[in-house]
Amino acid sequence: MGRGRGILRTSAVGAVSAALLATAVVGLAPAAQAGTSSVRFVDITGDGGTVLKANVVTPAGAEASRAYPLIVLPTSWGLPQAEYLVQAHRLADSGYVVLSYNVRGFWQSGGEIEVAGPPDVADASKVIDWALAHTPADPRHIGMAGVSYGAGISLLAAAHDRRIKAVASLSGWSDLTGSIYSGRTQHVQAAALLDGVGTAVGRESPEVRRIFDEFYASDLSKEQEIADWGRRRSAGTYVDRLNRNGPAVLLANAWGDSIFPANQFGDFYEKLTVPKRLELRPGDHATPDLPGLFGLPSDVWTDTGRWFDHYLKGVDNGIDREQPVRLTSRSADGYEGYPDWKSVGATRRKIALADSATLRANVDSGADGGIVYLSSLLDQLAHLPPVVSVPLLPRRWAAVWQSQPYAAVQRVRGTATLHTTLTPSAESGTLVAYLYDVGPLGLGKLVTHAPYTWHGRTPGEPFGVDLDLFSTAYDVPAGHRLALVVDTVDPLYIEHNPSGAQLTFSSPANDPSYVSVPLREQ
Numbered sequence: 001m002g003r004g005r006g007i008l009r010t011s012a013v014g015a016v017s018a019a020l021l022a023t024a025v026v027g028l029a030p031a032a033q034a035g036t037s038s039v040r041f042v043d044i045t046g047d048g049g050t051v052l053k054a055n056v057v058t059p060a061g062a063e064a065s066r067a068y069p070l071i072v073l074p075t076s077w078g079l080p081q082a083e084y085l086v087q088a089h090r091l092a093d094s095g096y097v098v099l100s101y102n103v104r105g106f107w108q109s110g111g112e113i114e115v116a117g118p119p120d121v122a123d124a125s126k127v128i129d130w131a132l133a134h135t136p137a138d139p140r141h142i143g144m145a146g147v148s149y150g151a152g153i154s155l156l157a158a159a160h161d162r163r164i165k166a167v168a169s170l171s172g173w174s175d176l177t178g179s180i181y182s183g184r185t186q187h188v189q190a191a192a193l194l195d196g197v198g199t200a201v202g203r204e205s206p207e208v209r210r211i212f213d214e215f216y217a218s219d220l221s222k223e224q225e226i227a228d229w230g231r232r233r234s235a236g237t238y239v240d241r242l243n244r245n246g247p248a249v250l251l252a253n254a255w256g257d258s259i260f261p262a263n264q265f266g267d268f269y270e271k272l273t274v275p276k277r278l279e280l281r282p283g284d285h286a287t288p289d290l291p292g293l294f295g296l297p298s299d300v301w302t303d304t305g306r307w308f309d310h311y312l313k314g315v316d317n318g319i320d321r322e323q324p325v326r327l328t329s330r331s332a333d334g335y336e337g338y339p340d341w342k343s344v345g346a347t348r349r350k351i352a353l354a355d356s357a358t359l360r361a362n363v364d365s366g367a368d369g370g371i372v373y374l375s376s377l378l379d380q381l382a383h384l385p386p387v388v389s390v391p392l393l394p395r396r397w398a399a400v401w402q403s404q405p406y407a408a409v410q411r412v413r414g415t416a417t418l419h420t421t422l423t424p425s426a427e428s429g430t431l432v433a434y435l436y437d438v439g440p441l442g443l444g445k446l447v448t449h450a451p452y453t454w455h456g457r458t459p460g461e462p463f464g465v466d467l468d469l470f471s472t473a474y475d476v477p478a479g480h481r482l483a484l485v486v487d488t489v490d491p492l493y494i495e496h497n498p499s500g501a502q503l504t505f506s507s508p509a510n511d512p513s514y515v516s517v518p519l520r521e522q
Helices: 002-034 081-093 118-134 149-160 176-180 188-201 206-217 220-231 235-245 263-271 299-313 374-382
Strands: 038-045 051-058 068-074 097-101 137-147 164-170 248-254 276-281 325-328 335-338 347-352 357-360 387-389 399-402 410-414 417-424 429-438 443-454 463-468 472-476 481-487 502-506 514-519
Touching: 038 081, 038 118, 051 081, 051 118, 068 081, 068 118, 068 149, 068 299, 081 097, 081 299, 097 118, 118 137, 118 149, 137 149, 137 299, 149 164, 149 235, 164 299, 176 188, 176 220, 176 263, 188 206, 206 220, 235 263, 248 263, 248 299, 263 276, 276 299, 357 399, 357 481, 417 429, 443 463, 443 472, 443 481, 481 514
Parallel strands: 068 097, 068 137, 137 164, 164 248, 248 276, 276 325
Antiparallel strands: 038 051, 051 097, 325 335, 347 514, 357 502, 387 443, 399 481, 410 472, 410 514, 417 463, 417 502, 417 514, 429 443, 429 481
């Protein structure tokens, strides 16, 4: 069986690599006619002697007597080293040495998947060492960038290696635990996707396999261990080191990222004291970044090039003078600029949740967060988020509160928060809160949502719930309402409600319940 799996993996390596190489050739055809950068494939010895498969792209006619800025690109989760060839050539054509490498545990590289653990961070430094010894790379001007897994590793490497002067983190994370375990709730579709890809084209370490199994098993005795494991792999844990090292940090993510939700970046961005920029766009995990990998127009990769040009080459292109927080609404085209994250939702409007409601658990009401990858991609391409008929939601399994129709457009920006009082019939349980844009016919379009799980509560005893919904940018048209819907089942998450459980929501006079919605200043 091991030999058969190896044959399948080798075949998959060839198929995917060939596809990406073909794309690279097509995307680079015009440049190739003019005679540009060259690529060579190399083996690099990583941490502990692990062999990392890599490729190096150097400027055309690079002179041995001249040093060029270096950009290192670790691959995404499950993708081969050909992933960045199009962008690597473009960067090399503008004067960079570009080194892409397959992270350990995937495809042809050796070792096992460590999920951005210490060996992965050490590998990044080993790759830089190799580049400085074997290419005309300038040790004073080194950058790292990557998509998804490569983005997370790049941020962690910059916190541990002072030589890295600039980072572009595209669709990465700053809080791994908060990404797949927010609200004490397992994001099971996201985790299963990562696990499935890792199993298909990689080799998970025994520790990673154990963490996945404990995650699925909902073993509370392992909860702290999982949280600590995630924190060690989160750039947010090392923000003080990043600030001391001083790299210029570009963060670019999607509002609907179903693997690394956008919430984590506002707080992380505000803690950074280095040159920084935060960009948030419509889409799901890495979908804004993918066109650039295939040679198509991509403002993400354009800004990445401008970032490196300024902070590694000293080009006065104005990127340091632009508003550093740049957002695109899911409902409209064009950027909005802000001086910082706290200015994004400068105004807040509360929706009172005055009426008590009791709902029964264990049944999906029809309100859902969608399907990992597909739903937010559809929202990005066609402005079609998950929808539901709010009047038809069964009140036995869903609690519903609505605002009055708004006379003017409501530009939701940032992180909506739910505050309520909950009385459960069981000591453990899960709820999922959804905020909908409801039109005149009652059709609700999903604005945002988030899960919440509790354990160890006394049945029949009320307690307060404070829940941050996933950050977003969405324009609610004039004449529409906002509706909060709460139910207990969503296929995106593992739920913890015992059979027959009930949840009662109330709004005490001394602690009223509400949803606080952040709005852009009109």
